[in-house]
Amino acid sequence: MKDTMCGLVKEVNAPSGLVYHTDLSIPEINDDEVLIKVHCSAICGTDLHIMEWDEWSQKRIKAPVTVGHETAGEIVAVGKNVTERKVGDRVSCESHIPCGECYFCKNGMPHICKNVKLFGCTQNGAFAEYAKIRWDCTFLLEDDVTDEAACMFEPMGAGIHGVEAAEVNGKTVLVSGCGPIGLTAISASKTFGAVKVIACDLIDEKLEVAKKMGADAVLNSAKCDLPAEVRTLTGGVGVDAAIDITGAEPALNSALKCLRAAGRLVCVGLPTKPITFHDMTDDLVYREVQLTGVSGRKIWETWEDFAKVMKGPYFKLDQVIGGRFPMKDFEAALAQIHSGVPGKMILYP
Structure with a gap:
């Protein structure tokens, strides 16, 4: 050497x-x-x-x-x-x-x-x-x-951890943000049994990739009323779980409104400044919404779960x-x- x-x-x-x-x-x-x-x-x-x-x-x-x-x-x-x-x-x-x-x-x-x-x-x-x-x-x-x-394994583990925290099996899931970690969360949600995955982003090109990674529906948050569109896609109920990859205040507030009562919001993205939930009383407290954050990856559970996602039909490394x-x-x-x-x-x- x-x-x-x-x-x-x-x-x-x-x-x-x-x-x-x-x-x-x-x-x-x-x-x-x-x-x-x-x-x-x-x-x-x-x-x-x-x-x-x-x-x-x-x-x-x-x-x-x-x-x-x-x-x-x-x-x-x-x-x-x-x-x-x-x-x-x-x-x-x-x-x-x-x-x-x-x-x-x-x-x-x-x-x-x-x-x-x-x-x-x-x-x-x-x-x-x-x-x-x-x-x-x-x-x-x-x-x-x-x-x-x-x-x-290390970076995408954050998305996998978010999916683990959302307990997606049998659920309808919203993933906000379609960068690499969000794309992995989409694939992981499908791999671990989500019945429907809705992906949102501000860039149409990213949404096209989200389709390739397993998203059942994609929405451009800048071009639509996201909570209204999500309610339409869920029979007026809202999603069971929302996984935010963005850490952005508008996305977090929209995700909260997209949830059904007693749904779960999982925060993966890191805000770069303090954020405000605009109506925590009606959007979160009265509806008994669960709010949780995830940090990094579980050692080594998340790693083993990502290995399963990589071998599944949804994750595409080239994307x-x-x-x-x-x-x-x-x-x-x-x-x-x-x-x-x-x-x-x-x-x-």
Whole structure:
């Protein structure tokens, strides 16, 4: 193995927020860690927040740090205490690194660990030729899962988790937002037994993709009265569950009105500012609507559920990948994202 590697480092004063290096030190693993030769990694919205050095990033991230966490690769070294992974294993990584000691970790909720560390955020990540991580935060990949598909486990897990929380079997479901995570939520809803999936977005092209991913009906929220259209599609009742991927105030208020009484609104998308529910009394309280949020993925239930979705008839990987770029050309990938090109951008070291 060579002594140095390439990688993308968040440096506070960098014009684009990231600097491409060719002389980074290859990580030295601890006794409970593995070293991964990265095959490819996808750009996440969190990476964009870190590049922009917004308020969220400034509170959580200590630069310089190698970013990237949606990844797949091969283990090339294991620490002396690691017995359940070996050199040659292909893995993807869970970005939430739980402490194992807090109340939540000890009660089956490590995904909301009180002391969680974040791969590619609070510690160096996968936009590099090599990355290290604690072994129990790696997910073994089956031989028929491609590297690009493996990169989707972590990000698309948020959509899967939303579907799990909505308990969609036998239900009519509304999915708001048809980016990659929303498309995955659509496919997962159908895979896990939803009788009807209605998808909404502001962009017609995304809605066409939603049809390919399993949506039974699609609605452009900018061109219709969404709650009225949903009532028409549901015999005047409303949907049993709504899964919001957008985090946008108008979408959340519309989704609430699209629900039937005693329905469930699952919030997956992250609002970038405080939001207001316009009529919580009539829309939520009097109708006994359930409101819940989801954080990341359940470890490892959500991962196993996404594996089922990938093997099902609805999920289509080519519809959620937007482009492929050498890591050194990351600026071109960012340009595609900022110009509105849909889908995940994949970087190769």
